[in-house]
Amino acid sequence: MIEHTGILEINGDIIKIKAKGVRYGELATLNNPNGRTSPAQVIRLQGDLVTLQVFTGGQGISTGATVRFLGHPMEVICSDNILGRVFSGAGQPIDGGPDLSMEPQVEIAGPSINPWMRVVPSNLIRTNIPMIDMFNCLVESQKIPIFTVAGEPYNELLARIGIQADADIIVFAGMGLTFDDYHFFWNTFQSQGVFSRTVMFVNMASDSVVERLLTPDIALAVAERFAVEDSRRVLVLMTDMTAYADALKEVGIAMEQIPSNRGYMGDLYSTLAFRYERACDFKGAGSVTILTVTTMPGDDVTHPVPDNTGFITEGQFYLHDRIIDPFGSLSRLKQLVIGTKTREDHGAVANTMIRFFAGAKEAEKKQSLAFELSDTDEKLLHFGKLFRERFMDFNVNIALDDALNLGWKTLAECFSPEELLMKEDLIKKYLPRAAAAEDLEAEITVAEAAKDVDLVEVR
Incomplete structure (x- = not known):
């Protein structure tokens, strides 16, 4: 390998020297007269004027240093x-x-x-x-x-x-x-x-x-x-x-x-x-x-x-x-990934909770200005408080499915099923109160059917 001499300029970590047959991005070593060796890389080519970046900085490098180009880019x-x-x-x-x-x-x-x-x-x-x-x-x-x-x-x-x-x-x-x-x-x-x-x-x-x-x-x-x-x-x-x-x-x-x-x-x-x-x-x-x-x-x-x-x-x-x-x-x-790699209710829960949280922010503004708050505003304020504690706190650590269940629980604590404006089948399947009511209704239906069977047998 040829050692090039005659450094033209040293500006901070930037070195300029004249050389031919050099590639952009090529690795080089600078050898100081005092024995110090510094790695560098070609960052600009202008004809035969080559600009190099010195990895360890230009401090202590002499214009009498020699430059040897290694013929390959940097590797790790x-x-x-x-x-x-x-x-x-x-x-x-x-x-x-x-x-x-x-x-x-x-x-x-x-x-x-x-x-x-x-x-x-x-x-x-x-x-x-x-x-x-x-x-x-x-x-x-x-x-x-x-x-x-x-x-x-x-x-x-x-x-x-x-x-x-x-x-x-x-x-x-x-x-x-x-x-x-x-x-x-x-x-x-x-x-x-x-x-x-x-x-x-x-x-x-x-x-x-x-x-x-x-x-x-x-x-x-x-x-x-x-x-x-x-x-x-x-x-x-x-x-x-x-x-x-x-x-x-x-x-x-x-x-x-x-x-x-x-x-x-x-x-x-x-x-x-x-x-x-x-x-x-x-x-x-x-x-x-x-x-x-x-x-x-x-x-x-x-x-x-x-x-x-x-x-x-x-x-x-x-x-x-x-x-x-x-x-x-x-x-x-x-x-x-929402709804395909995750549960079917993921998108609906996320959108509904963000919608209510936006409403909670508006209700907080009304409260700060001493405006009269409606029942809906009170619900939104309660939801905003729970949302910050259960989801936004920096230390909350919870798996996605558990977070979705907690989202349904939070919605159920603050709003009626009609206020959610979500698909009825999702509400019946996932909303705690709606699911409980549906189970209770099913139990009553089964009990009534059993009673009818007993009456038929008696007759």
Whole structure:
């Protein structure tokens, strides 16, 4: 391999040098005169002018360093032996475990998935969180973010979904994490018994921003390998995509790109879409489901990161005030599983409860303005109180069928069957009071029939 000399420019983590026969995305090593070696990757080609990102940062690199291009793109270790292990955002083991250098590797950020190999999502991922399972189902191979703000327990929600979701493998990618956040995820996966089927890629807040840009690509490459080659159902958890976008902005500025909106580069949409579109249910194989956290500065949904994300993904979970807001949340794929992979009454119960909760919010406004409340308003207020306690509380943990039964019980406690405006056969089958009344009526009919038989025999 040829060693190139004569570095032209060092700007933060960005290095420029002249070289020929180099490919976009190719891996390289920088060898300093002091013996220090730094990995880098080609991110721009302009004739024979090559721009590289240095994974460990540009600090301490001399213009007298030599560059050696390795002739292949970046790869990451991927086999069953990486499960239960922790890696850096650049894919290097950081947990002190056994050496993995001889394990097979896969190329990161490979070509997009062949549309012919995609199948229509049709499987529900149960999380035992009623605000998800009942009202905005998580579907296998879905790509969906959690929209939230700093200070909300979004990492707790992400970890809870990870340990409770019905998935074969969990791939975790943390970007710009504090040590407390990293330790929380590590400890939660360990204590809940899912670490043996989990692989963690962790980029700390003190690590290089270039490494932060690699973290999602590495996690998704590993997830695809498990899904395609091993037919596993993989759940990818990533936090925080806003930190990832900020790293994109920082590198873009260092490369002297012209910002488009609030300092972010004009290719933000395509960059995010390339990652999110790795979610897929593969024909004849497994699946990759992507769940991310996107923090919104100032709770501003028009911020470039959540704004672009909303156009790419298939809905969102909106977390605020320690609740998943049923009005701000949306799952565009839930209709593919409600009533087919779940009970026949699922859609009717969910829609009716949301309708009444919307009415409860209106009744609360009337109450706050000291307006006179009707009997219906009083019922709605009672329902709203029960709905928050039984379904919206952050700590509620209940299976879907039990949540549906609890929904019927809550409706029966607050409203008459006529007020539900639901199909009569569903009401008779599932509503507790209606079902009890129907059973009682059946018992009376049987008793009367038996009495008639006795009278005939006497005659």
